[in-house]
Amino acid sequence: MKLTIKDRNYQLEFINETLKELDLTYIHPLLASTTKYAISTGGKRLRPLISILCTEMLGGDYLETRNMFLALELIHNATLVHDDIIDEDLYRRGEPSLFSEHGIKKAVLTGDALLSMGLMHASKTGKPEVVGWLAETSLKMVQGITVQNQYKRRLMSVEEYLYMNYLKSGSLFEAAAALGGIAGSDKPEDVKNLAHFGKYFGNAYQIRDDIIDNFTPKSSDNSPNNDLLNGDSSLLLIYAVNSDLIQEADKVKLLSIYRGETTDLDVDFVRRVYEETGALQKAIEKMEEFASLAGAILK
Template identity: 30%
Template sequence: MPGEPRLSTSLSFLAPLQDDIRAVEGMMLAQMEGHHADLRNALDLILKSGGKRIRTSLTLLSGRTFGADPQRLKTLAAAIELLHTATLVHDDLIDGSLLRRGLPTLNSQWSPGATVLTGDFLFARAAVLAADTESIPVIRQFAHVLGVIVNGEITQLFASRCKASRDDYYERIYAKTASLFETSTWSAAVIGGAEAPAVEAMRNYGYQVGMAFQIIDDILDFTSDAAQMGKPVGSDLRQGLVTLPCLYYLEDHTADPDVQPLFQGRCLSDEQLSRVVASIRESHAIERSYQEAERFVHLGLESLRSVPPSPERSALEELADYIVARKL
């Protein structure tokens, strides 16, 4: 496929974090204790379908860079991961997704009402964990980012459907992904007592790699197969979301009759969708999208280099490289 990066997709550099990551997952599960048994079962199901704990790793590494208290740092990581988990529960319901990474989603097994309430409960318990960090700035940021994420979802539902706009796209992926990445790195630096310039450097690093992460997700939506992703190829476009690969394709193929409705803010027919998805997969739009993700990562690494060298900083650099090299 044009433009695929050649970097290693190994996560071996995160091996030193595995005990802490397991502890974070244990803290997340502990939030279900004393509540309805099905809530624990639901979180068990969600954790099994979870990814590689990128946000947890970002939080732990960022805090360790500044010598953050280990318990407060793990509490922060659990709060952020639980918040992310809650957004996945609601996203899967809104999108009608029955699978996530090949495993059944919660909404494929529960009623919409039960699924919404479970997501709400996870939001509430995430807020409790954020409060347990005993950092007013972190609690304030946690509340702020929750509003950013929800506002982004509302905008996506009511204003972004079949809208071909670069500005709209960047605003959407910031709300969806990069806002929580920058919250992870910023909050961890705050917990670690970093000076203001270092806190800002970490915030910018998180923002940049978060933007890159979502762009790669949007590329994989076209380049992966349905079995890998657990959803149809080009599923975002099929739902009316115009992502970066499609935007680049539109720039280079203004005369393609199949994409004309998008220039007018209208959605594509099923026949047009199939042809456009196939065309995007074979176009230079994929390569250009990789280059844009790499540009964001480069900016993030530049910001990170203002932080003193350490094993944790090296791992954050490798994590940034992994983000543009991953296949899933």
């Protein structure tokens, strides 16, 4: 299989217009308002885009994917709303997070509504396997967040991190690609191959996010090293702490930040340690490894 993207504009326009015109008249006005807030704050729409592209790659019509990608995006936003509550994140996509703007109670209910609406749109596809994929994926993501919180301020191994990474992030990319396969082909092998592509792509994408989080310039809504301050493991941290090149004083200081023993965060110090220990390079190599595995499937 080979995937070429000639022009993504019409797909993204279709996705954004469909979300903008989403019928919310059948739910309570208060929920409709907060639901609209949750899905209107932008985002890359990468998961529904992958689903559409996979459908088109197999000869399917992107117009037939409407309910499928709505289900994906609604469920994705449900997890973001709940994740912000758990992590107490005040911003999402450059805007105040739902819970910081409307309170925890409304945010919890909105996340539940988004999840329910997602499964409802999945059922509208008329394909039981779509509902099955998304129900199973929703459970995987919840388990991923559970594992992340289980290891809050406790260092993971590389294997534990990669498993959590797959559950929390990679599984939804896996589902997005698989659903594109279901819409575009009646061959189980196509669905299986695309699911593997999505899984590898999603794992690479999350590692990339880790790197960006630690090396992004500070802005009003996003500060570098959010994962480190929140006590969440990243591949960079795991590689650095376990490196033979790390100085003992640097290791103690880095772990004291991660464990919440100090809030004295020196961004330049963290970046220096990640670079000097080879953690940054190893994380990039792992990201590229997953990206290569994903790309090989589409050749």
